[in-house]
Amino acid sequence: MPRLLEIKDLRTVFDTAKGRISAVDGVTLGLNSGDTLGIVGESGCGKTMLALSIMRLIPANGKIVNGEILFSGQDLLKISSEEMRKKRGSEIAMVFQEPMTSLNPVLRVGEQIAESIRLHQKLHTKEALALSIDQLREVGIDDPEKLIRDYPHQLSGGMRQRVMIAMAMSCHPQLLLADEPTTALDVTIQAQILDLISTLKEKNNMAVILITHDLGIIAQAAKHVAVMYAGKIVENSTVENIFDHPLHPYTRGLIESMPARCAASSDKGNYLKTIPGNVPSLYNLPAGCRFFDRCTSAQKECNKEEPVLKEIEEGHFVSCWKYPGNIN
Amino acid sequence: MARLIIRLERPDAGNIYYKGDDINSFSAAQLKSYRGNVQMIFQDPYSSLNPRKSAVSIIREPLTIRKIGDKNERDEMVMQLMAKVGLSKEQANRYPHEFSGGQRQRIGIARALVLKPELIIADEPVSALDVSIQAQILNLLKELKHDFGLTYLFISHDLNVIRNMSDRIAVMYLGKIVELAANRDIYSTPMHPYTRMLLSAVPSGDPKNKNRTLSIKGEARNEGEKGCNFQNRCSYKIDICAQEEPPLKRYDQQRFCACHRGGSI
Ligand SMILES: Nc1ncnc2c1ncn2[C@@H]1O[C@H](COP(=O)(O)OP(=O)(O)OP(=O)(O)O)[C@@H](O)[C@H]1O
Ligand SMILES: [Mg+2]
Numbered sequence: 096m097p098r099l100l101e102i103k104d105l106r107t108v109f110d111t112a113k114g115r116i117s118a119v120d121g122v123t124l125g126l127n128s129g130d131t132l133g134i135v136g137e138s139g140c141g142k143t144m145l146a147l148s149i150m151r152l153i154p155a156n157g158k159i160v161n162g163e164i165l166f167s168g169q170d171l172l173k174i175s176s177e178e179m180r181k182k183r184g185s186e187i188a189m190v191f192q193e194p195m196t197s198l199n200p201v202l203r204v205g206e207q208i209a210e211s212i213r214l215h216q217k218l219h220t221k222e223a224l225a226l227s228i229d230q231l232r233e234v235g236i237d238d239p240e241k242l243i244r245d246y247p248h249q250l251s252g253g254m255r256q257r258v259m260i261a262m263a264m265s266c267h268p269q270l271l272l273a274d275e276p277t278t279a280l281d282v283t284i285q286a287q288i289l290d291l292i293s294t295l296k297e298k299n300n301m302a303v304i305l306i307t308h309d310l311g312i313i314a315q316a317a318k319h320v321a322v323m324y325a326g327k328i329v330e331n332s333t334v335e336n337i338f339d340h341p342l343h344p345y346t347r348g349l350i351e352s353m354p355a356r357c358a359a360s361s362d363k364g365n366y367l368k369t370i371p372g373n374v375p376s377l378y379n380l381p382a383g384c385r386f387f388d389r390c391t392s393a394q395k396e397c398n399k400e401e402p403v404l405k406e407i408e409e410g411h412f413v414s415c416w417k418y419p420g421n422i423n
Numbered sequence: 424m425a426r427l428i429i430r431l432e433r434p435d436a437g438n439i440y441y442k443g444d445d446i447n448s449f450s451a452a453q454l455k456s457y458r459g460n461v462q463m464i465f466q467d468p469y470s471s472l473n474p475r476k477s478a479v480s481i482i483r484e485p486l487t488i489r490k491i492g493d494k495n496e497r498d499e500m501v502m503q504l505m506a507k508v509g510l511s512k513e514q515a516n517r518y519p520h521e522f523s524g525g526q527r528q529r530i531g532i533a534r535a536l537v538l539k540p541e542l543i544i545a546d547e548p549v550s551a552l553d554v555s556i557q558a559q560i561l562n563l564l565k566e567l568k569h570d571f572g573l574t575y576l577f578i579s580h581d582l583n584v585i586r587n588m589s590d591r592i593a594v595m596y597l598g599k600i601v602e603l604a605a606n607r608d609i610y611s612t613p614m615h616p617y618t619r620m621l622l623s624a625v626p627s628g629d630p631k632n633k634n635r636t637l638s639i640k641g642e643a644r645n646e647g648e649k650g651c652n653f654q655n656r657c658s659y660k661i662d663i664c665a666q667e668e669p670p671l672k673r674y675d676q677q678r679f680c681a682c683h684r685g686g687s688i
Binding site for chain 2: 137138251253254281282283284285286287290308309310311312314315317334335338339345348349352353354355356357365366367368369370371373374389
């Protein structure tokens, strides 16, 4: 049986006044039903564009120029836009970072969910509304009969995100893409939303791609982790490997600099570990490895040629010249 | 709260004292000196710097306004500070948009330090920064605190950052301080039910340790309702919680908590 999702050498580019950039630059990854893949990386490294590429919803000045996105074996890049539209919402759904921008401000919550259900199922408004109520109860809303009459602006950030999840879940997708679903929320609400996603995943044997810049969330919620840096995946493995046995110098730097993993003290002596330098701009990438000028274990070959993602140990993919498997 | 302390806004009630004097009854001269002694570092290094000024003039501006030193002395001070916060001489004449987020935050920090303040209000100083840059800035703030003998009021929603930066911690819920204690006491023996829920909700950063000690439930209630603000989410609620708002009470030298069940749960 094919894996639920298999992405091969995906490249998504933007043509801008300053030239062409590859926001997603040769990404390869896979995911099975029922699993959560965390995608972690810094601002601008291409996480959202990767998710939007899977949905085939990238902004108009961008395009996918290479690769395959196999969903249950079928290449999403080869199907018609009509077929893709049917898959969105029914088989693949997405929850966005800022729920306010993806909810219609002038529609009551119930109508919005009912609308999204009716896009994929032939139902009368009344039936769809009844289903919406069930769906809202599923996502932990105590009084859905009241909530369906509210407008989005009347809801708290946490409630809005629950509504977004209810809409995404309304057609029981096999794959849920959650792009920074908790970034704007208080940690106690964040914890509840992450728990909710995990419960729904278990119940429906759904696969989840959880995008975040927060390593704490990754450790809490992901089974596998892909670390992105400047458009590329630099490491991909189980969450245990990523946190306890990271191989890429960038991943290692990120994990070591987490305040959660350092001693508690405001003393001067108690510094955090840091990664020197700054994230490179996609418009001005260094030659060879993109992490070269920040890497403490860089060798002189590293800025000659770009390393490729290779399986260094079983189930542990790394893109770094340090590992002999990689030197051809 | 930060805006009240730097007197951008005035409180509706209550007083703020700086070294014993009420900042809202300062004379013009006192206010001027206060505004030199108390500086602010902002969350968003993008919007807090004037885009039309070079790095060096942004940092120098408070000296120029106050006519401190002559031109050479000012430039000397600014160059020293730039080196101290990790900016190079070559970057001095560049404009904010030519810097990364972390570098812009360094400019903001240098500007806050140029008048040799005693107290710095740092409002979410790393939350807009990339993960790999946050630790650099936190270390810089620690180093400056030590080298210049600074006091920080450090505002953050990230409990791991707070734990790494603070001596004492005030936990706020819906505009009120619910607990105030020494760093280690907050994390080892949290007293207020909200502090406990908060600590339990923070991801541990370790995939082997995912289990929460407490269940996390509920959402913030609306403002202006009667009784304790946290009652609708609290597992320890008793009758009085619905009636009266608990005052912030002192439990020992360093420890304050606003809970009707304080000390008994
Ligand atoms: N419409 C566009 N035109 C040109 N460039 C774009 C466009 N949208 C995104 N980009 C660029 O593509 C790159 C990847 O963007 P993306 O939104 O995927 O980043 P991200 O990893 O999701 O970041 P964040 O953590 O800030 O959400 C960025 O460098 C961004 O500037
Ligand atoms: Mg994004």
